[in-house]
Amino acid sequence: MFTPPPSPGLPPNNVKDGILVPDVAVSGSADHPMSPKTLKRRIGRRTRWTVMLVPMALMLITASTRYLTHPAAFDMFSESASLTWEGLSERASNWTPHKRHPLAEAALAGVASTAGSPSSSVASLTGSGAASSAAPASTSEIPISAQTVPTIPSSPPALPTPFPQPFDSSLSQNFSSLSCFNFFSNMTNTVAFRSCRPFSLLLQASEGFLDAQENLQLLNNIVWGTCNTSIDDEGCSANIAWFSSNLVSACAIDLKDGNAMAVNTQIALNAFNLMRDAGCLVDPTTNTYCYLDAVRNSNPSDTYFYSLPLGVSMPNNTIASCSACTKSLMTLYYGAMNDATQGPGLTSLKASYPSAAKIAVADCGTGYATLTTATPSGALPLRTVPGLLLSTLVVIAVTLIAIP
Structure with missing residues (x-):
């Protein structure tokens, strides 16, 4: 006889419309189910914050492990940490603070010592492993104004x-021709050139x-070295x-194109003899090199005069210090320009000397420097140009106001 199955009875409370609902208390403040669109927005916001905050946290941890006192556990993934499970576990449980790592200081000190060495770049250029005998750091740290000019x-x-x-x-690669680059590369590595220590090119x-300008004792030794070379004056x-002469032929294209390195080097080579004499000028009252007196002087005008043979004109607002050394320097320049041997190669000095002489005479008197007639007729000293411009503007303004 067939027996019917038992009646299913009432459905459980947590089943509605065939869907199982979690058996939790329902209150009026309960959240409504989120739509897929709302859920995507929430995930997107969390992702954005994660992308922003995680890198920031990593940067803070990195900074703290290098520069701040921090728990030792922060070093568990450092380069020096052991990556074994035992090592990681031990570091993760160690929250005692310790000081920042000295690596940053050591690295910076190494970079500073390399960059501050006047001869480090020369050694890399020539392949020399010789150590530099630069002055102690304690001397170089003294301001130039507080240093005493050493005697010769x-x-x-x-x-x-x-x-x-x-x-x-560095040797610039910005050449118009390969022959010019080869010329510079060979010249700067030739004993005949290096032994002569050209003051004109050192200055340029x-x-x-340039680094030695901050250490007068070191600079004094360098200037002495340019005046006392193993090759005599005639040989240099x-x-x-x-x-x-060879630069003219090897760098003909570069000179034609106005390559600054080729043009300026030719000017400095032509002024070698004159600038060697200028760098070796002595102040007899103190037995010091005049160039060191100029570097030490708070008035920069004295150093400006040393760049005249290189074609660098005096700034408009220069006020000459009227020192005895600069007077001797201007006398030396005037004599060289009128010398049959040196004069033809000093075209840059002939262009920069006249305006400098006018400034020197205006500040120091007519006997301080010899004026030349090289300046074109009607030309005005550099320092009068701003005044002329101002007067012209005033005249124009008055004229415009007067027009009805």
Whole structure:
């Protein structure tokens, strides 16, 4: 006999319309089910905050492990940490603070010592492993205004090794011709050139010489080295004249294109003899190099005069210090321009000297420097141009006001 199955009875409370509902208390404040669109927005917001906050947290942890006192556990993933499970577990449980790492200080100190060495770039250029005998850091840290100009050494001083050289920071690749680049590369590595230590090119293109401007004792030794070379004056004059002549042919295209490196180097080579004499000028009252007096002087005008043979004109607002050294320098320049041997190669000095002489005479008197007639007729001194411009503007303004 067939027995019917039991009656299913009433459905459980947590089943509605065939869907199982979680067995939780329902209150009026309960959240309504989110639509898929709302859920995507919430996930998107959380993702954005995660993307923003996680990198910031990592940067803070990195900064703290390098520069701040921090828990040792922060170092569990550092480069020096052991990556074994035992090592990671031990570091993660260690929350005792310790000081910042000295690595940053050591690295910065190494970079500073390399960059501050006047001869480091020269060594890399020549492949020399010789150490530099630069002055102690305590001396270089003294402001130039507080340093005393040392007297000229009575015996050979300790020169920096290797000695600062032109283009010691880098040799530019910006050449119009390969022959010109090869010329510069060969010249800067030739003993005949390096041994002569051209003051004109050191002043123009030597990072080591520029760095030495902050240390008068080191600069004094370098200037002494330019005045006392292993090759005598006559030999160096012949060597530099050869390089100047060959630059004209090897860098003909670059000179035609106005390549600044080729043009300025030719000017400096032509002024080698004159600027060697200028760098070795002595102040007899103090037995010091005049160039060091100029560097030490708070009035920069004295150093401006040393750049005249390189074609660098005096700034408009220069006020001459009227020192005895600058007077001797201007006398030296005037004599060289009128010398049959040196004069033809000093075209840049002939262009920059007249305005500098007018400034010197205006500030220091007619006997301080000799004026020349090289300036075109009707030309005005550089320092009168601003006044003339102002007067012209005033006249124009008055004229416009007067017009009805």
